[in-house]
Amino acid sequence: MNAVPRRIRRVLAGISLPVYLLLYAPLSVIAIFSFAPSLGHPGPNLAAYGMLLNDPEVLAALRRSLTLAIGSAVLGTMLGTLMGFGLSRFRPAKGGGFWVGTLPSLIIYLPIIMPSLVFGISELIFFNFVHEYTGLLSAGLLTMGIAHVTFQAPYVALVVYARLAGLDPNLFEASQDLYANAVKSFVFLTIPVVRPALIGGFLLAITLSIDDFTISFFTAGPGSVTLPIYIYSAIARKGSSPEINALGSLMIATVIGVALLYYFVTRHRERSTRIPAVA
């Protein structure tokens, strides 16, 4: 990297450090405001956090968020892994025509490309019609879960596919030579090989679920208020409050904690400079 002169590196640092500051400034402001004095609590205090932990509505929303994230991630990872595996192993190497070659890719990219507002409203209308004509799928955690699986599976498929794409195809030939049938070779070869991708994909699916607001908002029912929806409606109703600041801070702290954990765990396992995914 000595191609970059010292003067330019200084300029780069001079621009980048403020950018880093800017990235964390709003998050820190929320954290600082969460300790702000409020009615009956002069000086910096933890009152907002106390209120939060005793608020049954918040705790219920948290429970729903976790149920939704874990439930949808399990199914999303299963469907996504099978898709990634199947497309990398059984799709003809060249072409395959529209039906086998192009169409599956188009379908997998659809949830990724589609603006989440269009995604959410399409689901809203669809579930509405289904409910009207069959009485099934009334808006709630189930419809939210279905929608979440729909956007998680493609991301998991991409992660698994990328992992398998870098693999020697001879491994599969070898397993066949050793008389492993399709199921055996999947369980004893594919699963161990894609395990890092599987764990990564599962965590990505959970992150995507927790990070999503727009799609959840349009597929939610009155009884399925999750944390992001709770925060959104609280802001819309009464603007900012120390309680919302405290809740936001806890969510930010959790994410940063998980990110650091992830970093230290993967750093020990593999020292390559891998690019973390954006969620």
Add this chain to the structure above:
Amino acid sequence: MGTAAQGEARSRAWRLWITSGPGLFWIVLFLLIPSGVMLGIAFFTNSDFGSPVLPLSLDSFSQVAGYGILGWSGANFTVLLRSLLQAGVATSVTILLAYPLVFFIVTRPASLRPVLLLFAIVPSWTNQVVRTYAWMELLNPFAPVSHVAQVLGIIPPHLGLMPGNFAVLVGLSYNYLPYMVVPLYAAAEKLDWTLVEAGRDLYASGARLFFNTVFPQTLPGLLSGIILVGIPAFGDYVVPQLLGGDKAMMLGSLIADQFTFSPDWPYGAALTLIMLVFTCIGLIVFRRLTQRLGGGEGAML
């Protein structure tokens, strides 16, 4: 021989559908069909309750074009133009911030790079509502930032930097910056620095050196970054909703209103169709550009 090969191909196809089938079927059932239904609704007539009824008509599209009971209004065009403009400017802001940031990271020792990249991305892992709410706290009329702007005369006293177009721009740029950083970083990390050296040996420097050696090599990354930032920014709902207010309305809020506050599903569906058309145009244009420039996509499906 021929039958054996055919049998082999058939068993492969069968396995492909056994493994990939359920996931693909799920997406078709729960996204492709619903979005088809949604677009179909655009061609129905609006009932008194906002739900679509027969006969088929193009009324919703004339509503989109601005024709209503009160005559023609350009409000929808303004909203569309504003969405395009906001997405374009926000994308430019992320490019201007991401280039120095990415090259700052790339020129650090290899052991530091993953941490620096991680720190640039972590904020995007927090929930979008929380992130946007944070900017509400930072830009509202009572916040110190607004106070400084008031004193400097940038905004009139007693007004904040939000709600408004500026706040939406800030929110969008903040939200999507990491989506520009990641693909640019991927391109910058693989950069062939010998080309830069060669350029310098030929006495190129400054902007000329950058645009002839560094820029072409990072162009594929830049193009994917533009897609990853521009498209979601154009269709964003949360940011304009929380930071925008009435005078900074974007297409997303206009669409959502037709399904929530004042239901008019055919009109909302027609607006959605417009959003999808612009999204597709953007995608196709930038994909063509990437292909023409020979950007390899490696392990893409």
